[in-house]
Amino acid sequence: MKNKPTYSIDSVDHALRLAVLLQQEGPLGVTEAARRLGVARSTAHRLLTMLVYRDFAEQDDDRRYAAGPVMRSFNGVEPVTHLRSIALPHLRTLVERTGESANVMVLLGTQVQMVATVECAHILRVGDREGRILPAHLASGGRAVLARFSRAELDARYADESRTGVSREAVERVVRQTRRRGFAINDQGTEAGLTAVGHAVGDTRSTPAAALSIAMPTARYHRRMLPELAAALTAAAHAIERDLHASTDDAGVARARR
Incomplete structure (x- = not known):
């Protein structure tokens, strides 16, 4: 009680x-x-x-x-819980490969929420961000997800600037930059001294829409690291997508056998 x-x-x-x-x-x-x-x-x-x-x-x-x-x-927490359990082993691999902390996050309207973090071993590092909510157009993972949306999907979220507090022009600019690069960068946009690189998981039909990010102190970041970070994120995102599809197929087979 x-x-x-x-x-x-x-x-x-x-x-x-x-x-x-x-x-x-x-x-x-x-x-x-x-x-x-x-x-x-x-x-x-x-x-x-x-x-x-x-x-x-x-x-x-x-x-x-x-x-x-x-x-x-979050009408049901099962999809997020399932995503988290699938993603965690790949986040650990991502941390081992890059030496920096890694996160998985989901899109909530015009925001993203961190649902899991694996910290790196550096004394100076980006700590656990699980549960934290950030504006999607500023967070690296949020930018990566938004870049995969159609104009209609973006309008559904950002058409009313008085409600979102975000200009449609700013969102369009972020989307163009991210699409051109093929990955997203948040260089101190959400927190001073923190730089993150993000990559979407799945496509616009995925539920929930999700993304990965590698986050590090800005003092340790350099642009020459981007190809390696982007490659590591791409590999991790594809691995998570593969495991999510496999678990869905297994669940379908199990239901068919009942």
Whole structure:
């Protein structure tokens, strides 16, 4: 049995409850949301607006609110858990090959979340980033994933600049640079003193959309390292894709035998 914290924050509690309602029960109008939470209609509207801003909710054509990209991506944790278990051995190999820390991340709307990190052995190193959420257009792995999307898919995420806080032009620039290189670079875009190189895993149909990154202190980074880092990332991404496909095929065979 769980007891409510002594110093609970009602606004946080309401927002979390509302996010769960949208995920588990489907779209809600503002009036219905207010009734379910026992709050004023204006309060419910403010909560929903903030959930939309953070991609936990989105508004339908009929002005009702539904679960957003973040909640849909984790509608079941199984795909992410499966990806993590498949990726970890390849992250270790990536660290052994490059000598730097490696991450796997998934796309959540206009952000990416780190779901696993394997640290390198250097005393000066990029540490564990598991659970951290970063803007997709700045993170190396996020850039790599966005570069594989069509214009329509990018518009679905970034058309409303007032909501995302990101200009469509900035996203287009990142996508062009990444496509030209064949991999993505984040040189201190998310954190001073940190440089990362990213590569997407799978294609735009993959669920969840994922990417790998190699992260290192900027002091140890040099452009001449890029061919080796890109080759290591490409090999690791292909290995993960192969194992994901194999596990899917095995699951299909198992179901067919039942």
